[in-house]
Amino acid sequence: MTTEEYGFDSALSRWGTGCLKYDKLKDRFGSEKLHPMWVADMDFASPACVREAIAARLNHPILGYSVLPDDFIPSIMDWVMTHHQWKLQPEWITYIPGIVKGIGMVINRFLQPGDKVIIQPPVYHPFRLVPEGNGMDVVYNPLRETSRGHYEMDFDNLEKVCDERCRLLILSNPHNPAGLTWSKEILQRLAQICEKHHLLVISDEIHCDMCLWGHKHVPYATVSPEAASHSITFGAPSKVFNIPGIVTSYAIVPNDVLRKKFYGWLEANEFNDPNMLAPLATIACYRKGEPWRRQMLKAIEDNILTLEDYCAKYVPRIRPIRPEASFLVWLDCRDLDIPSGSLGDAFIQAGLALNDGRMFGMEGKGFMRMNVGTTPALLMEGLEKMRAVFGN
Ligand SMILES: Cc1ncc(COP(=O)(O)O)c(C=O)c1O
Structure with a gap:
């Protein structure tokens, strides 16, 4: 089937469907007349195979207690093996009701209030909110910007911030919002430091099946025996297949002791x-x-190319950082010279609802995160709004 046949080209109205991205615009951004390119789901119909499977079950009118289908665990094992060459054992895997909830569960099971959790901002904001909300201290090891909008992990600083109260590091692999895939070498180095400091690692791999332009995802737990033994990996079909409303994710824990305690x-x-x-x-x-x-x-890659081309021609003071994975593009807006704290508002004035980079940590100042998981026409509508206010 082609892009057209899957409907990646045709817009469906999402208004009035209880959809966060549209129906909460007024609450979140102050107006419903904005063009939404924020929360991380896509404006594409979820795959027909998923809707058919659900419809088939709903054809039977009794929605009683159910048992886990036999193929749940094997389907995950086969997928992870085929796509990431990671051979899982069935007992390593369990369902969890969402990755953010999973982070909260790990914290509640393994940490005590006052323990420290390390995150590497700019990063997905629940990595800060969940530990803080559970009484933990959050320690920052900011990514180091090597060139405009490009980042690397700061291992020297990580060594400095690690003390005996640090218990957990939460890794975004691939990284949201910077769109980075991490190499085996980088993850090995990270694993050495985490092992040395007895840190538990959550590797959040929700974006791992959306690598672009041939980039490769490396599961954290595969990089060394230490990484496998001190980590809990979270995965999900929800982001890649655009079914986050279904709430389906899973944990993978190879270490027996850790697993028994958590599961x-x-x-x-x-x-x-x-x-x-x-x-x-x-x-x-x-x-x-x-x-x-x-x-x-393919539709996402096309959209990113369109965005890059459009900005280069008409909005050169906004530089999209090409993501290696996923449909979220980190926009370097620092050349707009908009005073700190006003960038998000300037986008709202332009009629656009994007995520302000500051929500991912102060390192995100001067950046916006744009969701390009949308149709070419809706993308263009957003780009034209951007040009009208920030163009040349
Ligand atoms: C890195 C990352 N983790 C987790 C989530 C959300 O996962 P869930 O809906 O399973 O809690 C997102 C959603 O954007 C994300 O970007």
């Missing part, structure tokens, strides 16, 4: 007990969704 607690609280639709959606994505995924990535 025993999940089980005791039934936190790993999915609703009946989540596993069906996961199986459909992983067994039948690959052609959709490939076309979707």
Whole structure:
């Protein structure tokens, strides 16, 4: 099937569907008359195979207690093996009801209030909010900007900030919002330091199936035996197949001791007990969704090329940093010379709802995050609004 046949070219109205991206515009940005390019889901119909699997189940009118379908775990194992060459054992895997919730669960199970959690901003804001909300101290190891909008991990600083109260490091792999994939060498170095300081690592790999232009995702737990033994990996079909409303994710824990402690607690609280639709959606994505995924990535690459071209021609003071993965583009807006704190408002004035870079940490000052998971026409509408206010 082509982009057109999957509907990546045709806009569907999302208004009035209880959709966060549109229906919460007024609450979040002060006006519903804005063009939404913010929260990280796509304006594309979810794959037909997923909707069919759910519809087939709903054809039976009794929605009683259900059992986990036999293929749930094997479908994850096969997907991860095929796409990331990581051979999982079935017992390493469990369902979790969302990755942000998973972070909260790990913190509640393994940490005590006052323990420290290390994050590497600019980074997905729940990495800060969840630990803080659970009484932890958040320690920052900011990414180092090597050239405009390009980053590397700061290992010297990581060594400096690690003390005996640091218990957990949360890794965004690939990295949101900078769009980075991390190499094996970088992850190995990170794993050495984390091992030395007895840190537990959460590797959030939700964006891993959206690598662009041949970039490769490296699962953290595969880079060394130490990384495997001190990490909890979170994965999900939700981001890549545009089904976050279904709430389906999973954890992978190779270390027996860690796993028993975490999964025993999940089980005791039934936190790993999915609703009946989540596993069906996961199986459909992983067994039948690959052609959709490939076309979707092509549509995203096309959109990023359009954005780059458009900015270079008409909005040269905004520089899109090309992501190596996912549909979120980090826009370097520092040449606009808009006073600190006013950039988000300037975009709202331009009629656009994007994420202000500052929400990902103060390192995001002067940046905006643009979601290009949309149709070419809607993308162009957003770009024209940007040009009208920030152009040449
Ligand atoms: C890095 C990262 N982790 C997690 C999430 C959300 O995951 P969930 O909806 O499973 O909590 C997102 C959503 O944008 C994300 O970018």
